[in-house]
Every structure is written in structure tokens, then in C-alpha cells.
Amino acid sequence: DAGVIQSPRHEVTEMGQEVTLRCKPISGHDYLFWYRQTMMRGLELLIYFNNNVPIDDSGMPEDRFSAKMPNASFSTLKIQPSEPRDSAVYFCASSQRRNQPQHFGDGTRLSIL
Amino acid sequence: QQQVKQSPQSLIVQKGGISIINCAYENTAFDYFPWYQQFPGKGPALLIAIRPDVSEKKEGRFTISFNKSAKQFSLHIMDSQPGDSATYFCAASNDMRFGAGTRLTVKP
Numbered sequence A: 001d002a003g004v005i006q007s008p009r010h011e012v013t014e015m016g017q018e019v020t021l022r023c024k025p026i027s028g029h030d031y032l033f034w035y036r037q038t039m040m041r042g043l044e045l046l047i048y049f050n051n052n053v054p055i056d057d058s059g060m061p062e063d064r065f066s067a068k069m070p071n072a073s074f075s076t077l078k079i080q081p082s083e084p085r086d087s088a089v090y091f092c093a094s095s096q097r098r099n100q101p102q103h104f105g106d107g108t109r110l111s112i113l
Numbered sequence B: 001q002q003q004v005k006q007s008p009q010s011l012i013v014q015k016g017g018i019s020i021i022n023c024a025y026e027n028t029a030f031d032y033f034p035w036y037q038q039f040p041g042k043g044p045a046l047l048i049a050i051r052p053d054v055s056e057k058k059e060g061r062f063t064i065s066f067n068k069s070a071k072q073f074s075l076h077i078m079d080s081q082p083g084d085s086a087t088y089f090c091a092a093s094n095d096m097r098f099g100a101g102t103r104l105t106v107k108p
Helices: none
Strands: A005-007 A010-013 A019-024 A031-038 A042-050 A053-056 A065-071 A074-079 A088-095 A108-112 B004-007 B010-014 B019-025 B033-038 B045-050 B056-059 B062-067 B072-077 B086-092 B102-107
Touching (some): B010 B019, B019 B102
Antiparallel strands (some): A031 A088, B033 B045, B062 B072
């Protein structure tokens, strides 16, 4: 099993640009989670999906953030327009069922200049 | 958003000692309490988890103690080793809110 795959691993871009982060969950996992990690705020849940349907997006900071899961094997997190305060490590995770272990990707380190 | 409170923020332990990290939660509907371990440059990885129908779970040197009435649970690392140096997160279902994390350093 390849695990959760995130791309890119690193992204550096200028403020105002659109950023798209990608995630391929583990096959057969019904749940997909997006997290943001910073020193100040720790690990924050942004949004999660069940069977490709967004269940809770209350953690999405503002309208500049959007997430989609067009099929069971792919999800994107988009920031448009990006701002320096969006700089963080973004993690994607998947789990087979609710209340089962989450498997995390290695994250995308995003720097907005 | 923080529904799980974790302490301490950082912890330094001598090799062979016991590391103890505590978490408290608010929502009595939570029914799954995992601990994750994170090394620099990596995503968190599940270490051990417990459900509220038991008060303790042990896996090797790692033990979770769970107090349902107090809404608290803790991670104990026995015989701590330098390789245990990492950041530890507690979490609680149903929507996987994480604690703020504890940076553990085990000195040789």
C-alpha cells in the first residue's frame, strides 16, 4: 500500500496567486481529512469528506479556501487568493471508517511570500 | 475549535524515565481517543488508541489511561528512549479534533 500521497511536497509562491494542493487517499478509505499545522495554532482540522461528500467544513478559515473530492481517489484544497498568513504545512489524511486510525501523508509545506 | 486540551506543551525526560502527557475533552459523545506521534518533516502516525469502554490499554512501552468520569486520558511512555523524542498529539472523535501537541525530548 502506497499510503496517502500529497503533492507538491513544497510550494513557494507570491501572495495573490492561486495555490492547489493535491491528495490521493489510501484505496478503500471512506474518509478524507485536510489539516493545517502551524506553530501558533497546532494541527487544525479544515474539512473532512465521507464517501466524497463534504461533512464538516467549519474549520475552513474563510472563503478563500475551498476543497473538492471529485472521486474516491483524489482531493484538492485550493487557496485563492493566497496570503502570507496561509503559510503552513497542510496535511491530508484518510481513514477506512469513522473512528478508525487516520493515515497521514507527509504534507505540503506552503510558503506565501 | 479546540475541544481537546493537552498538557504539557513540552517535556524533557531522562533516558529510562517515564513520560506522561495528559489530555482533557469536553464532549461526552466522543468515543475514540487516539494518540499520534510526529517526527520532523513527517505526518502524524497512530501510536495507540482507546475506546471509552476500557480504562487502560497497553502496547509495549506505551499505555493509555482513560478516566471517563473526569473526561481525561493520558499517555504514559515507560523506559523512555531518545528515539521517542517527537511531538505527541491526543485526539478525540467524532470529528478528530487534535490537542495542541507535546514536544517530548528524551535526554541520553
